[in-house]
Amino acid sequence: MDKTQASPFRSLAVRNFRLFAAGQVVSVAGTWMMVVSQDWLVLDMTGDSATALGTLTALQFTPVLLLTLYGGRLADRYDKRLLLTVANLASGALALGLAVLVLAGDVRLWHLYLFAVGLGTVNAFEVPARMAFVAELVGPDLLPNASALSAAYFSAARVAGPAVSGLLISAAGTGPVMLLNAASYLAAVAGLRMMRPGDMVRAEPAGRASGVLDGLRYVRTRPDLVVPLALLAVIGLLGFNFQLTLPLLAKTVFHTDATAFGLLTTAFAAGSLFAAFATTARRGRPAARTVTGSALAFGVLETAVGFAPGYLSAAVLLCLTGFATMYFAQAVNHRIQLGSDPRFRGRVMALYALILQGLTPLGALLVGWLMARHGARSGLWAGGTASLTAALVVLLAPRLRRGSRSTAPDTAAPAPVSGRR
Structure with a gap:
């Protein structure tokens, strides 16, 4: 049996998926760092208010409930690599804006709420495109392996991101952590733009009437x-x-x-x-x-x-x-x-x-x-x-x-x- 085919990392032999995974590892770790710093900042600003923290979570998930199906429609009709590039740039811009407010000492609770709505809106379009994009990168035979590896780096980032964020918040505060998160989206964008479109397994796009x-x-x-x-x-x-x-x-x-x-x-x-x-x-x-x-x-x-x-x-x-x-x-x-x-x-x-x-x-x-x-x-x-x-x-x-x-x-x-x- 081919050792490459038997390897649990066999999808990483595909150059486009390797670039995608590398960018996502950095970006997802930054996201989890942001989650910890954002929650910590809300609690610090509101005197440990569970209501404020719950409101923040609700505002971030509401766009997912309302817009994700439309995000899936866009993923079926348009170039997923372009959609993901735009989504990561938008998320990076939102994170940068919030980081600047925090570093300047001008952040207010409504700024955090507004950021949550904005990030949730971007996620509603990014998540279905990202999930469907994996199949274009590796094809149906390697899809289970590539999807499992994606889940693995997500879980690893979920362990490492909060731990690193906690250390950085103690040493430098929430602002620098948010700034690092903003920069992490550039890794995802770089990976997407370095891919070879000719190597992708693309399906016929859905028509406008669909x-x-x-x-x-x-x-x-x-x-x-x-x-x-x-x-x-x-x-x-x-x-x-x-x-x-x-x-x-x-x-x-x-x-x-x-x-x-x-x-x-x-x-x-x-x-x-x-x-x-x-x-x-x-x-x-x-x-x-x-x-x-x-x-x-x-x-x-x-x-x-x-x-x-x-x-x-x-x-x-x-x-x-x-x-x-x-x-x-x-x-x-x-x-x-x-x-x-x-x-x-x-x-x-x-x-x-x-x-x-x-x-x-x-x-x-x-x-x-x-x-x-x-x-x-x-x-x-x-x-x-x-x-x-x-x-x-x-x-x-x-x-x-x-x-x-x-x-x-x-x-x-x-x-x-x-x-x-």
């Missing part, structure tokens, strides 16, 4: 796409609320400090990173049972975290839950992306991004209300059991339908005739 509704109609006619997306919707809404459940678990259940909370988050992120590398071995479209099985495992593990008797057991279970989280998300990603007509891929991936990123903040309101009344563990129990139930419904529904058909009376069959032979 819009958002056409993409939704296409998905509706494909049960093999509808089922994993529906499963993702339930789990994304109720199960993927760890940014809310973990701080409360650490502080109100185990009564730990910020450092110990950080270790819980790191355990979860480490599990996600292991799963991303594990899925680099995938060579084709995952089966439906892979999606359902990983959802089932996620539901069991999240519920188990809610029952963890102590801090150490919670950390171990969170590492396993992080693995199941990433494995499930990647299985859904690969199943719908490899099963979609390339002409609709941008809109299909926009729907995936909308469900994954748009529903979680809405679910956080429900889970937060539940935890306020019944404690931090209840949020994990609710998310885990809802995910487990959804997976069981998907798993058992075909068998129940087959069973009902087999036991139904056959009205067309002749009635038995009594008598002698």
